[in-house]
Amino acid sequence: MSAATALGGDLATYNFAYLDEQTKRMIRRAILKAIAIPGYQVPFASREMPMPYGWGTGGVQVTASIIGPQDVLKVIDQGADDTTNAVSIRAFFQKVANVSVTTKTREASIIQTRHRIPEEKLQAGQVLVYQVPIPEPLRFLEPRETETRKMHALEEYGLMHVKLYEDIARHGHIATTYAYPVLVSGRYVMDPSPTPKFDNPKMDMSEALQLFGAGREKRIYAIPPHTKVVSLDFEDHPFEIQTFDEPCALCGAEGVYLDEVILDDRGGRMFVCSDTDHCESRRADGHRGRLSPDEAYAGHGKTEGEAVR
Amino acid sequence: MTMLDETPLLSVTGLSRYYGERVGCRDISFEVYPGEVLAIVGESGSGKTTLLNCISTRLEPSAGCVSYRMRDGESRDLYRMSEAERRLLMRTDWGFVHQNPADGLRMTVSAGANVGERLMAVGERHYGRIRDTATHWLSRVEIAADRIDDQPRAFSGGMRQRLQIARNLVTGPRLVFMDEPTGGLDVSVQARLLDLLRGLVNDLGLAAIVVTHDLAVARLLSHRMIVMKDGRVVEEGLTDRVLDDPQAPYTQLLVSSILQV
Ligand SMILES: Nc1ncnc2c1ncn2[C@@H]1O[C@H](COP(=O)(O)OP(=O)(O)OP(=O)(O)O)[C@@H](O)[C@H]1O
Numbered sequence A: 001m002s003a004a005t006a007l008g009g010d011l012a013t014y015n016f017a018y019l020d021e022q023t024k025r026m027i028r029r030a031i032l033k034a035i036a037i038p039g040y041q042v043p044f045a046s047r048e049m050p051m052p053y054g055w056g057t058g059g060v061q062v063t064a065s066i067i068g069p070q071d072v073l074k075v076i077d078q079g080a081d082d083t084t085n086a087v088s089i090r091a092f093f094q095k096v097a098n099v100s101v102t103t104k105t106r107e108a109s110i111i112q113t114r115h116r117i118p119e120e121k122l123q124a125g126q127v128l129v130y131q132v133p134i135p136e137p138l139r140f141l142e143p144r145e146t147e148t149r150k151m152h153a154l155e156e157y158g159l160m161h162v163k164l165y166e167d168i169a170r171h172g173h174i175a176t177t178y179a180y181p182v183l184v185s186g187r188y189v190m191d192p193s194p195t196p197k198f199d200n201p202k203m204d205m206s207e208a209l210q211l212f213g214a215g216r217e218k219r220i221y222a223i224p225p226h227t228k229v230v231s232l233d234f235e236d237h238p239f240e241i242q243t244f245d246e247p248c249a250l251c252g253a254e255g256v257y258l259d260e261v262i263l264d265d266r267g268g269r270m271f272v273c274s275d276t277d278h279c280e281s282r283r284a285d286g287h288r289g290r291l292s293p294d295e296a297y298a299g300h301g302k303t304e305g306e307a308v309r
Numbered sequence B: 001m002t003m004l005d006e007t008p009l010l011s012v013t014g015l016s017r018y019y020g021e022r023v024g025c026r027d028i029s030f031e032v033y034p035g036e037v038l039a040i041v042g043e044s045g046s047g048k049t050t051l052l053n054c055i056s057t058r059l060e061p062s063a064g065c066v067s068y069r070m071r072d073g074e075s076r077d078l079y080r081m082s083e084a085e086r087r088l089l090m091r092t093d094w095g096f097v098h099q100n101p102a103d104g105l106r107m108t109v110s111a112g113a114n115v116g117e118r119l120m121a122v123g124e125r126h127y128g129r130i131r132d133t134a135t136h137w138l139s140r141v142e143i144a145a146d147r148i149d150d151q152p153r154a155f156s157g158g159m160r161q162r163l164q165i166a167r168n169l170v171t172g173p174r175l176v177f178m179d180e181p182t183g184g185l186d187v188s189v190q191a192r193l194l195d196l197l198r199g200l201v202n203d204l205g206l207a208a209i210v211v212t213h214d215l216a217v218a219r220l221l222s223h224r225m226i227v228m229k230d231g232r233v234v235e236e237g238l239t240d241r242v243l244d245d246p247q248a249p250y251t252q253l254l255v256s257s258i259l260q261v
């Protein structure tokens, strides 16, 4: 019975990785089609999962369809391995597929993510599975699905620039900071899910396979490895990623995406890596930031961030 | 007229549209030449909108043929073109002004983006240039430059209609379709819009097909007109001739009843 072997004990009612083999084959067909047409939203018959929509059911179904017993799974939510959402999805796959799990980006063969791409460059053979709430980038100005499909079919993407135009007219610059639209392989405009635009360049020419699953909206799309991914912009307002004024307060990293953490109710705050694995690895390697616990106690020496400045 | 102008821009032949058993319009043929304004007049339900939608590819005819002379000089059967070609034509070489501006505008984006959309749709990627062009077209339709970032929701009916016109003209179309362009407006606003339209059509050498049930609008804007009743054309000719010397009994009735009001 190979991978489809039913698990023993109290899990006897589950097939390997929860979904039945028929459903997995249907989803794999959708994934193959998505890979063949980079950036194109492939409809699929999304199934009920033992978690509510909005908790990554699209990503979970994609992961369940591609995961095998040898895989090593990492799950992140906003870059962190330890949030409720990430923990429960990881536990789910441990239970229904009995796979190894990890928090180390490097060790994972499948990474399911909500809202971030890991800082560490992904490798050939890795698969990044995105949880997508709203797959249609044109929807905000054109609510009719019949019309947006036609616009994709005919490559009528003027509307995407209307949105960017509005941003500049209102804010003086392109204010869209997440779900920033991209053109995939010179053909389909795609919503990269609510990742910060900081991560957009990582999608371009990635070594890894990127799969996107929208459960409620029943769509799957993909970026195969080595695919050109370009963020939309204007000649006189080119695409730019976010920059941060200070390095990570814990590991001193620069050029990474930081989250603001409130320290107390007197306005104390710090900026730390949103990618918890990246931050921990750096600290394990001896890197220190302004507020690293041992630094604070040691009370001497320059922190790495200041040294660079 | 030059030699080129003697080839029609648009030719309609034997066009009919049925809604089930009901006739929308029946066996209609006419031509429109470059720079010419044609008015389609008739009472409510006579088939004006049906005809306009059929020739502008918004509604598939039941029978007949519509051909259009492309910029390269070649005449093409509109219903044999691919949808992609037709849609490109609609947003570059044509304009369509709806009676209700909300049908022709994006009400939730600024005036500037409304005017700039067609430019972006054909690949303009320079914000500054788009804005300059939008400012220029707003001024041509008498909308103050400082309204460029306002949404049409904040505009009066007349302003909205003028914005809709600017949005259509920005790509330099050669043919504009209008369905009751002054319909919902009060009389003084109507007069100003008609003046503006007449000026633009003259300056730009636009061809236009204007649907109206108002003979005064036809008189002011059009060179030629066709009169419809029950889905058919009952009279066709130069506007001044038709209005001053109507031949068909129905047109005579229409003209005399209007003049009495
Ligand atoms: N969608 C439709 N379904 C069925 N019948 C229709 C439809 N649209 C129009 N008709 C009918 O076709 C005929 C022509 O209608 P059309 O809207 O073209 O007239 P019109 O001259 O534009 O009238 P108005 O001046 O009131 O706008 C009418 O009898 C109308 O009832």
Ligand SMILES: [Mg+2]
Residues within 6 Å of the ligand: B048, B049, B050
């Ligand atoms: Mg009508």
Ligand SMILES: [Zn+2]
Residues within 6 Å of the ligand: A248, A249, A250, A251, A252, A253, A272, A273, A278, A279, A280, A282
């Ligand atoms: Zn860090």
